[in-house]
Amino acid sequence: MFAGLRPRRMLLCTAVLLASASGFAVSLQSSAASDIDVGNVGGMTLRLALPIRQTSGSAGRAIFDHDRLFVITPFPHSVLALNLARTDASVLWRYSPRADGMAAGLATGHVTTDGAVLSAGRLFLNTFDGHTIALDAATGGVVWDVAMADVERGETLLVAPLAIDDRIYIGNSGSDFGVRGWMAALNAATGRMLWKRYNAGPDVEVGIGEGFSSPYLPREPDLGVTSWPANAWQQGGGGLADAPIYDAPLGLLIHTTGHPAPMNAEQRPGANYFTSGLFARDALSGDARWFVPINPHDLYGFGAAGSLIPADIHWQGNNRAVLIHPDANGMVYVLDRSSGQILSAHPFLEVNASEGLDARSGTLRGNPAKAAHVNSTTRDICPAWPGATGGTARAAFAPQTGLLYIPVSRLCMDMEARQASFMPGTPYMGANLRIKPPRDSNRRGALLAWDVAAGRLAWSADESLPVESGVLATAGGVVFYGTLDGWFKAVDASSGRPLWQFHAASAIVGQPIGFQRADGRQYIAVAAGVGGAAGAVAQKEIDIRDATAARGYANAIRDLKPAATDGMLYIFSLP
Amino acid sequence: MLLIALALLACKREARELRTDPPATDALNGVVPMANRINGGLPRIFIAQGSPYENNAYQLGQGKRLYDWFNCKGCHANGGGASGPALTDGRWRYGPDPVSIFLTIRDGRPHGMPAFANRLTTEQIWQLTGYVRTMGAYSAQTAAPSRNDEMQSRPAENRAPAATEIRMPPSR
């Protein structure tokens, strides 16, 4: 099986490939794999390094199922089913949907895929150019293929679908193009749309009715209209910001909404509901149950990006079903899953864009000194627009330690708001952005361990570059994450002590997974290949002399080496 | 002598032609693409007018304004690129000649460049073409625009951005 090992030199020759992150079911993130533990992880060795030979993509998120590993590459996508039972991990089948090249121009700084989801023998995936596709996991045959997003208007499907029972939940992306965000449910068998609810606009379209209550919103009808300048919600963005989750006992679909458009907040006075917040919807009807505005009148394009982690924890003397949400704005929120009530909110790194939560209204108090204006540059806004965490940087929670492991970007930005004019299919942005390390240090990233119950930092492992990869916390007390300079690292979950590291051919922005094969042996898999926002710098034709290139991100990681851009899938295990 | 030389150089760089006659507009739109549709021949009127979209400061300045207004920055940033390729690095996917850039803007390109034929007039597309060419110039034209009154991002077009070395201290 491991004959796939090849000299690194050869791998460097592979075509321009893009890498990925993943949108894992939460259960997998905190792997139950217990035979890899703090004591033995240091001896872990590479079992397989597989170049994902695609014309323009590298390994996406991998799914393990019955000795098959499904890998999806970024746009233009390709799905591979690998047979792990064979020593050469040969390809069982390969599926490449027809791609609309225009979508390549819509990736805001990065072309990634959030992966696919496997349910009941079918693989469901969202393509960046707007299709939701169901494949037969055994053969790779297309079961159905529906067009859900209009690429011509800048609308894309970036976040992987969520499969619950016989339903597929998808949400659109494209807030940067002024695409009005929505969430929809499809019939898993046919692809027929069951419902579609918007994230802004009149109550009817948002799905707000009888069953809706929120302690943080005014009791007024049509907030999705009245909190915007006239008609601005129609091009107000608010697409899906991060992977949704499903709360089975409550029957709730909980999802984030993306940032409002344009980024120039002076052009959209008002709270801009229901962008940049958390929605809980009835999974069957799509009707809204509660909404928490995380970044109302979002000044910096954070959206409400950041992982959603349901957990049942001991909270102030009771067991409570909570939702842990480390947000792009640099705060860890702990919410009650059933009501949306914010139980606590603490900044997990240095934040100056906001000054904490207003206790009564539950809304974030912005820092007026850091608001962006037209015709002036606001300097050193921390965190920067890619967010303190979120996107490909997925956090993980380990119930044993009670710690939340947050991959963090410690970046600040200079921002100048600019007048933006809406033209469908072109970016509706309205900002000049320049990102840079914080004033006093060049440690631009870290893996943080956050004590959720105590609301304080347990430990942190600093990195030179922002940490864009997902985190895997295993039951054995080991935490895995990757870095932009290509290290795949294992640290002690309780102390952050480095245990093991491996240098990959490329940056790691993907999601590590752990799985157990039939032989009972534990494996850790991760995709390497620079993608995400960093991918734009390393792979696109970026000129870093322009401090605003890649929306300023290029400036922040101008020392990122552009070499080794091929996508690789690595699988490790104990010897 | 110096003044006369300057005078000759300057002749057309500063005159501001504010209105293009409709027949001239039609003629300017009459780019004949080659079979590959990547580039083509310059319309004869372009040369006949003295190539104003290449060397006239006003037309290039208008192009810079359009670059800002028509959301070019969303994909190409201030020339450094983002989801679209960089324009300041002096490398061109479809070649540096004006016609191919004109066609790129007017008709779009397959990997994400939308067509602007329905958003800009022919004259504006030529202005934008001229301006985009100054962004990736290795030697600055006298008529090239200077910096804008906005956040500093890179040396302006009149400082030959493509000619400067790709190595600068991190701007903080």
Add this chain to the structure above:
Amino acid sequence: MTSILQKPRMAFDLSELPLHGKRSASLTWWGTLGFMLIEGSGFALVLAVYLYLASIATEWPLGAPPPDLLPGTIVTAVLLLSLIPNMLVSRWARQEDLRKVRIGMIVMALLGIAPLVPRAFEFSALNVLWDSNAYGSITWTLLGLHTTHLITDLIDTLVLSALMFTRHGRNPRRFGDVQDNAMYWNFVVLTWLPIYASLYGIPRL
């Protein structure tokens, strides 16, 4: 023509007056003073611009750490030290001691070159580029303006030194020129002090 042909009444005999005025009786001295006044106004205005920009800024320096002290302090020290030989040269010139003036001029030429070396590093010690923001623009302008003065006075010193070694050297006018040049150097050094204080002090307030 009538008036000049009439024999006028001579009332004042100038014949005993010196052929050349010294110090404040010399036109060059006054001219140097005039140009110092012009340039002093220029320096004052550029400093005023610096203070104005600093006063309207939300933070100062803008998006940059304060300038590093070392090169600027070396320049200041060299400039202040150069005042001593400068005054000596001026005194020797007043005494019309050609040999000493020649030596002094060479020393002053060297002391004119000396501050240019740390000055070259001073620009990068500002930690900001002229096109980064208004703070960078005004600091580079202040430093550039003063450097221009250093260079022009250096060239003046060099030409004058060369002149002192020619047959034109032994001439009271040359000694006057040396004194005026020394006065101008004092001016260049003294204008540097408020610039130094502003460039390096205000960002640290």
Add this chain to the structure above:
Amino acid sequence: MRALATSLALLCAGCTGSQTVLAPMGPQAAQLNWLLWSFILICGIIWLLVMFVLVLALRYAAVPSQRGERRAAVIVGVSVAASALVIIVLTVMSYAATRGLSVAADDPLVIRLRGYQWWWEVTYTDRRPDRMLVTANEIHVPVGHPINIELSAADVIHSFWVPNLVGKQDLIPGRRNDLTFTASRPGVYRGQCAEFCGLQHAHMALLVIAEEPAAFEAWRDAQLQVARPPETIEQEAGRTFFVSQPCAACHTVRGTNAAGTLGPDLTHVASRRTIAAGLLETTRGSLAAWIADPQTIKPGNNMPMVTMTPEQLRAVSAWLVDLQ
């Protein structure tokens, strides 16, 4: 003297204009007008006095004498003292007027005015963002209600000046200025950019329309509506052309896909009295002429000449003139 007579005659003509200092239509302008005439009166008297003394001085055949010198010294001294006194009086008057004009009004209607080359964007603020209203080149105000105008500029310096109502204040990039005024009588008052702002500085006018409060509210509610749907086939064709062609890239017509903000909001363009920043009266003909050849009418402005057929031109103008 003939000049004076002519000017006096013309002065009276000026009193009735819609863009004149001399016909104040609000308390601020009235105060300025009073101050103006006080200054003119005082300065006029001084000028006449000096001219009188000049004539006397030329006529008077002096006999040189010590006494004459001394008397002259006394007269000069007294005159200087008197002029100092007048200066102090004028300064105090001016200061008092400044104080009077800068008194903050209670609960003013806040309007944001943003200057562009070469038109004005007008935004009516409201506690509710969806009741904020964006229009262009025309400011409707309720009579008797204090108006606070927040001034900003998008490109170069402009200056807001409606002389019948209040003195001017600049719109400066990177800065924000405020101006308070009240219109005391209904009417249409014209204003014009008063700081040189480039090629079409001459054609950058705006109208302030003072209405009774009820009419103002009605106007505001009407403006908040989305654009009227087309009624005829021709209008329908006009809309189709508008939203699919370069027009929509720059202009907003709420209720359609056109949401550009580079040019004036045209949702209710036909309800405005003029187009092109006060240049032409709004009629179908003027709209068509403007669209057909904006660079001849207003050379150098930022509206390009869009290639279209006569039918398309007719359709677009038919639709636009219907956007009441």
Add this chain to the structure above:
Amino acid sequence: MMRAEAGDLQHSIAPDMRDTDLAPEVLDRQLERVWGTPATLWGILATVDHKRIGRRYVATAFIFLAMGGVLALLMRLQLAGPERRLIGPDRYNQIFTMHGANMMFLFAVPVMEAIAVYLVPLMVGTRNIAFPRLNAFSYWIYLAGGVLLWVAFALDMGPDIGWFAYVPLSGPQYGSGKRADIWAQMITFTEIAALAVAVELVVTVLKQRAPGMSLDRVPLFVWAMLVTSFCVIMAMPAIMVASTSLILDRLVGTHFYNPAEGGDVLLWQHLFWFFGHPEVYIIFLPAVGMISGILPTFARRPIFGYLPLVLALIATGILAFGLWVHHMFATGLPRLGESFFTASSMAIAIPNGVQIFCWLATLALGRPVLAAPLLFVLAFFFTFIIGGLSGVMVASVPLDTQVHDTYFVVAHFHYVLIGGAVFPLMGAIYYWFPKLTGRMMSERVGRVVCGLVFVGFNLTFFPMHILGLQGMPRRIYTYQPDMPWGGLNLFVSLSSCLLAAGFLIFFIDIMRCMRWGLPAGDNPWNAATLEWATTSPPRSYNFARIPVVSSANPLWDEPELLVSSGLRVERRELVISTVAAAVPEARDASPANSIWPFFAAIATTGMLISSIFTPWAVVWGSLPVMVTLIGWFWPKSTPEDQA
């Protein structure tokens, strides 16, 4: 060439030859030989004679005046009716910018300094201006700046940003092309020239006065030029800083005026008006001096209130720096600060009042002769006081918000500048023309000119007050037919023809009288100051023997002018005297003719123009400048170098 000349002199003349015992004819021949300028091309380019350079300066400035006047007529032609299509907005903007910049930078300031360059050495009784080579250099630089501006205009490259060039319109983003750079560099040219002349004048006045001419005997025109020169020295660096920073913004991307990167657009206005307001007094104070020179002659008595007038000059010069903000009352600066500037702006009316009252007293106590120069002074009284009083109105913050940037202000400053400076200047031309040329101007034509210009001026500009109050803004290339401005504008345009006719006759009469005017004699007006003590026109050496002064009105108070003796005649020698009492302290040499200032000016011109295009021109362009300067200052072993 120079060395040959020097050799000739040494050959024929004994070293250290004194004027004491020379016969007048011999003295004249010898001095003419030493001080004269050969009538060759070299002589023309190399001359350092302040009278030749002053005449050139005046003539050039008047040519610019005429050209600027043509521009004004073009504007009036365009504005004669509503929506006229004679001139498009682009060209019109260039025209009004050229008119303003040309009149302020190429005419008004230079012409005042030019007349001073000619007259001040004569008035203080010396043989040449201090730093005569710098003087020559300053003229060539001034000429180059003017040619630069006009050639650019001819090429459709003229600045179109107003003479005040407000950013951001003149800045890198909105001022495409090199138009604004040409404006800014023209400023550099004219300011270098003006600053050079200012230093020359200060040193001439302070150090080269005739023996006995203590500070209380200095003619008022000289006093005025001294104060003006100090104003120039203090004010002009501001515009140099402004224009240089503008070029830096446009060429190398500095951010002085970019609000997005910490710059400020109002900074430009502060810098510009910190220069721009004193500029008005730089133009007006010489006119005060001219009037103070003309009035006593035609009132046939000494000026009344010499000391108050001097103090008023100084007070005006100082106050001029405290009121620049009154050009910025509409920019929304803090109200309290604005009121301070209202007070200071109005306070300057007091020294102006002192001047007016003293002049009136002079007229009242004298026996006025209504000759042409005095008529212009009377026209000055009539118009300037209107301008001054409307100045009091615009100094008031609230009133200024109504009239700022309207035709009211256009009227105001034309009343101040034409009424306050050009009328006295024309009077001065009539008055000193005999001294310059040796011929009289026609008194009859002079009256016609004065009448035409006076009536034409008032008919042209008075209605503009009303236009302004009727709401007509400045700098508009046209206006709409429904505005009630058409009639007055047509009237103004027609009246401007009258004004233009006056100037045309004036220019023609100057040409005519230069050749055919009646011979004037040394002192045709029976005036009191030293310039009338020499021939008309003066010889190259000005005074055969330096006069000795014992009164403020030497030609009136002294039956026979005393002179000094003992100067060398085989080199250019003049008297250096003490600052206050004018006691001679040295006989110093004045530099001889040299071609190097001309070369240096060419090198400087090359550097300055190139530096619009590339910043590196400052580096390589300064090499030829350095070479020419070394050539200029390198001693040539002439007698002038002896000490």
